[in-house]
Amino acid sequence: MSKVHNFTAGPCVLPQAAIDAAIAALKDFKGTGVPVICISHRTKEWESVMNECRALWRELLDIPEGYEVVFLGGGASLQFLYVAMNFLEHKAAYLDTGVWASKALKEAKGLGEAYAIASSKDKNYTYIPKGFEIPADLDYLHVTTNNTIYGTELKVDLDSPVPLIADMSSDILSRRVDVSKYTVIYAGAQKNAGPAGVAVAIIKKDALGKVSRYLPTMLDYRTHIDKESMFNTPPVFSIFVMNETLKWLKAQGGIDAIHARNVKKAETLYAEIDRNSLFTGTAAKEDRSIMNICFVMAPGKEDLADEFFAFAKERGMVGIKGHRSVGGFRASVYNACTQEDVDALVACMKEFEALKA
Ligand SMILES: *Cc1c(COP(=O)(O)O)cnc(C)c1O
Numbered sequence: 001m002s003k004v005h006n007f008t009a010g011p012c013v014l015p016q017a018a019i020d021a022a023i024a025a026l027k028d029f030k031g032t033g034v035p036v037i038c039i040s041h042r043t044k045e046w047e048s049v050m051n052e053c054r055a056l057w058r059e060l061l062d063i064p065e066g067y068e069v070v071f072l073g074g075g076a077s078l079q080f081l082y083v084a085m086n087f088l089e090h091k092a093a094y095l096d097t098g099v100w101a102s103k104a105l106k107e108a109k110g111l112g113e114a115y116a117i118a119s120s121k122d123k124n125y126t127y128i129p130k131g132f133e134i135p136a137d138l139d140y141l142h143v144t145t146n147n148t149i150y151g152t153e154l155k156v157d158l159d160s161p162v163p164l165i166a167d168m169s170s171d172i173l174s175r176r177v178d179v180s181k182y183t184v185i186y187a188g189a190q191k192n193a194g195p196a197g198v199a200v201a202i203i204k205k206d207a208l209g210k211v212s213r214y215l216p217t218m219l220d221y222r223t224h225i226d227k228e229s230m231f232n233t234p235p236v237f238s239i240f241v242m243n244e245t246l247k248w249l250k251a252q253g254g255i256d257a258i259h260a261r262n263v264k265k266a267e268t269l270y271a272e273i274d275r276n277s278l279f280t281g282t283a284a285k286e287d288r289s290i291m292n293i294c295f296v297m298a299p300g301k302e303d304l305a306d307e308f309f310a311f312a313k314e315r316g317m318v319g320i321k322g323h324r325s326v327g328g329f330r331a332s333v334y335n336a337c338t339q340e341d342v343d344a345l346v347a348c349m350k351e352f353e354a355l356k357a
Contacts, residue, residue: 002316003316004316004317004318005316005317005318005337005341005344005345006318006319006337006341007317007318007319007320007330007331007332007333007337007341007345008318008319008332009148009149009170009191009292009319009323009330009332010148010169010170010188010190010191010196010332011190011191011195011196012190012191012319012332012334012336012337013334013336013337013341014194014195014241014245014336015244015245015248015249015335015336017244017247017248017251018194018241018244018245018247018248019241021241021244022036022237022240022241022244025240029045030045030048032045036236036237036240037236037237039236041230041233041234041236042230046236049239049240049243050071050228050229050230050234050239052243052247053071053239053242053243053246054069054228056243056246056247056250057069057200057202057246059250059254060173060246060249060250060254060255061172061173061177061179061202061255062176062179063179063202064179064180066204066205066206067179067202067203067204067205068202068203068205068225069200069201069202069203070200070201070203070221070224070225070229071198071199071200071224071229071234071235071239071242072198072199072200072201072224072229073197073198073199073234073235074199075188075190075196075199076100076167076169076186076187076188076199077103077188078199079167079186079188079199079201080103080104080106080107080108080167081107081219082186082201082219082221083104083107083108083140083142083165083184083186084107084108084110084111084112084114085111085211085213085215085216085219085220086208086211086215086219086220086221087139087140087163087165087183087184087207087210087211088108088111088112088113088114088139088140088211089112089139089210089211089212089213090112090113090137090138090139091112091113091114091115091137091138091139092108092112092113092114092138092139092140092141092142093114093115093116093117093134093135093138093140093141093142094108094114094115094116094117094141094142094143095116095117095118095119095129095132095141095142095143095144095154096116096117096118096119096120096121096129097119097120097125097128097129097143097144097147097150097152097154098120098125098144098147098148098149098150098152099125099149099325100144100147100148100149100167100169101142101143101144101147101167102116104142104144104167105142108142111213117132117134117141118132120152124150124325124326125147125149125150125152126150126152126282126283126284126287127152127283127284127287128152128153128154128284128287134158134160134161134162135162136161136162137162138162139162139163140162140163140164140165140183141158141160141162141163141164141165142165142166142167143158143164143165143166143167144166144167144169145166145167145168145171145177146168146169146170146171146174146289146291146292147170147289147292148169148170148191148291148292148323148332149292149323149325149326149330150282150283150292150294150326151282151283151288151289151292151293151294151330152283152284152287152288152289153171153287153288153289153290153291154287155175155287157177157178157181157182158181159181160181163183163184163204163207164181164182164183165182165183165184165185165186166182166184166185166186167186167187168185168186168187169186169187169188169191170187170191170192170291170292170332170334171192171289171290171291172185172187172191172192172193172200173192173193173246173249173255173258173335174192174258174259174262174290174291174334174335175255175259175262175290176255176256176259179202182202182204183203183204183207184201184202184203184204184207185201185202186199186200186201186202187199187200189238189242191291191332191334192291192334192335193242193245193246194238194239194241194242194243194245195237195238195241195242196238197235197237197238198234198235198238198239198242200242201221203221203225205225208221208222208225209222217231218231218232245336248336249335258335261339262290262291262333262335263290264339265290265333265337265338265339265342266288266289266290266291266293266333268339268342268343268346269293269331269333269342269345269346270288270293272346272349272350273293273295273349276349276350276353277298277353277357278297278298278301278304278308278349278352278353278356278357279295279296279297279298279329279349280295280296280297280298280299281293281294281295282294282295282296282326282328290333291332291333291334292330292331292332292333293330293331293332293333294322294326294328294329294330295328295329295330295331296322296327296328296329297328301356304356305327305328308329308352309321309329311348311351311352312345312348312352315344315348315351316344317344317345317348319332320345331345
């Protein structure tokens, strides 16, 4: 098969080193002679993976004392419910920056009083609302730092007078964040941290235990903190590959090094979108995501969209179709996507322009 450039939004490209380690571990996990998916999670070999993975999260994101890292099933979508269950007592606010943000808000509304503090729905979520006041009496403010579908990103750690909770599913580990400003950070693994099947939550421990509702055992963050994410069988294979992905990231030089590369990749592609007469970007410039880059055909060129899609596919571009609610194209340039991949897409856009403009 010829070289492919994978720009899929998630599940998505992962480092080759993590894939190779996964293949090897499916044959023989740490010299046990047993495939990693056939070993008890109560073995010391498995526990060492859990410990290493937790330690790597702490090291890479510089997680301060007082925070716990847990690995949970159910994806980011179940975290929407966890957050409301564990923190909503009186009232919570959500920054409505897209479909994922509004799905998170819906879970909270099912349990109590929750509302959108600001929204960019009026312009199909192409920007991040700014300048809103955060009332001091909220249980928490929930934000989605990167809006995977629309290609917008909240690039600052907000100063919030109330606990700040963030869905970082699609930009976690892509840039440095000040963890101490958040009460919870959560993410489905399948965009930057590993394969689908596991979510990570980073939780400020002393913020828990303040709600009066009954918390079902599995939906109580404290269960998973107390049992070190082994209250029940963890998704072992997903965690194994996540650990290998974090090891790769550390070997790349960690967050600052990958961030510099991510910025360069994003700048390369946005520069071409802005230069090329056939394409135009959809997100407000100041809010452009460095992870999901959305663009459409320029006005008057809309009928070329299918043709460009086929043209790019022939040249090995995978997964560049935009989300159905936005249309056009989306290139997801997560950590494991390389400058070479981005350069190949840019070359393809230039070639198409030379043919059509
Ligand atoms: C993909 C995504 C989700 C949903 O993740 P699941 O693990 O599939 O539940 C939630 N939030 C954001 C920002 C996402 O990109």
